[in-house]
Amino acid sequence: MEITPDQWILYEWRGVALNATVAFTWAIMALLVLGSWAVTRNLSQGETVSRWQVALEVIVGGIRDQIDQIGAARPGRYLPFIGTLFLFIATANLLMIVPGYRPPTGSLSTTAALALCVLVAVPLFAILQRGVGGYLKSYVQPNVIMLPFNIISEFSRTLALAVRLYGNVMSGTVIAGILVSVAPFFFPVLMQLLGLLTGMIQAYIFAVLAMVYIAAATKAEQKAAKAGSGHDSAPETQEKEGH
Amino acid sequence: MDPSIWISIASIVTAGLTIAIGSVGPALGEGRAAAQALSALAQQPDASNTITRTLFVSLAMIESTAIYCFVVAMILIFANPFTQTATQAAGG
Numbered sequence: 300m301e302i303t304p305d306q307w308i309l310y311e312w313r314g315v316a317l318n319a320t321v322a323f324t325w326a327i328m329a330l331l332v333l334g335s336w337a338v339t340r341n342l343s344q345g346e347t348v349s350r351w352q353v354a355l356e357v358i359v360g361g362i363r364d365q366i367d368q369i370g371a372a373r374p375g376r377y378l379p380f381i382g383t384l385f386l387f388i389a390t391a392n393l394l395m396i397v398p399g400y401r402p403p404t405g406s407l408s409t410t411a412a413l414a415l416c417v418l419v420a421v422p423l424f425a426i427l428q429r430g431v432g433g434y435l436k437s438y439v440q441p442n443v444i445m446l447p448f449n450i451i452s453e454f455s456r457t458l459a460l461a462v463r464l465y466g467n468v469m470s471g472t473v474i475a476g477i478l479v480s481v482a483p484f485f486f487p488v489l490m491q492l493l494g495l496l497t498g499m500i501q502a503y504i505f506a507v508l509a510m511v512y513i514a515a516a517t518k519a520e521q522k523a524a525k526a527g528s529g530h531d532s533a534p535e536t537q538e539k540e541g542h
Numbered sequence: 543m544d545p546s547i548w549i550s551i552a553s554i555v556t557a558g559l560t561i562a563i564g565s566v567g568p569a570l571g572e573g574r575a576a577a578q579a580l581s582a583l584a585q586q587p588d589a590s591n592t593i594t595r596t597l598f599v600s601l602a603m604i605e606s607t608a609i610y611c612f613v614v615a616m617i618l619i620f621a622n623p624f625t626q627t628a629t630q631a632a633g634g
Contacts, residue, residue: 462606
């Protein structure tokens with residue numbers, strides 16, 4: 300059994316193999332680009348707004364609201380990156396309902412690439428916000444002893460991002476494949492439904508985690524200032540001790 | 543017996559043990575997290591947005607340990623590196 304779409308070769312020409320991961324990734328990219336191009340070609344501010352524009356406004360506004368709630372200072376700056384991550388993963392997972400399609404997020408190569416984008420983007424946004432010195436200072440934040448642990452956590456969370464998305468999507472396809480051979484028709488349909496839900500949640504989680512990492516890297520100083528004056532946290536701890 | 547058969551037996555048993563033991567901890571943890579989030583939602587329905595988002599993120603964090611176990615089990619069954627080594631050693 301193939302556990303990743305990497306091993307499924309669609310087309311081979313003089314030793315250059317085109318596997319399903321690359322093909323489906325480009326198909327999703329084309330779908331997203333052409334779809335948004337077709338919708339944004341004639342935007343209107345008048346009384347009649349096309350239904351596709353309304354749908355796009357709802358999606359973009361929803362992502363902006365989510366980023367705003369996580370607490371970044373300027374949501375507009377992170378909207379393109381986070382929104383692209385979310386829309387790509389969500390589309391890749393939702394297209395599972397198309398027969399003959401294997402989600403490219405079920406391959407470790409795709410998810411590792413996405414996680415590497417997050418690994419690069421976090422320092423980039425942090426340096427834009429706080430400067431090189433301010434960013435580097437965040438590594439020795441409590442004190443210098445924590446320096447290796449901060450560096451390790453940077454890489455281990457990237458690994459966790461990649462393996463989490465890969466494991467979830469891959470488990471969905473593998474379980475569906477096993478169930479088709481064991482108990483055809485009914486149970487695979489249920490597992491596919493569960494897979495759609497899981498895929499959507501994983502897209503949301505990937506985007507939210509990326510945003511949480513960026514927010515933590517960009518506003519460490521504000522959080523420290525808030526904790527210093529924080530009178531919100533005091534009653535909670537007292538209540539917990541009371542129980 | 544052939545050593546590759548022993549490798550298969552060991553991998554299958556270990557894969558079963560991996561996913562069985564590895565799913566106990568995350569299951570308990572997720573149950574606790576969901577119960578705490580439910581009581582928090584009941585106490586403070588106004589903060590439902592924050593609580594739900596934090597719950598989802600922490601569930602993903604907890605679940606990832608189970609996912610690691612699943613990936614290891616899948617590697618042991620479908621992409622075991624040692625079976626290939628054993629067949630090469632037997633053939634060459």
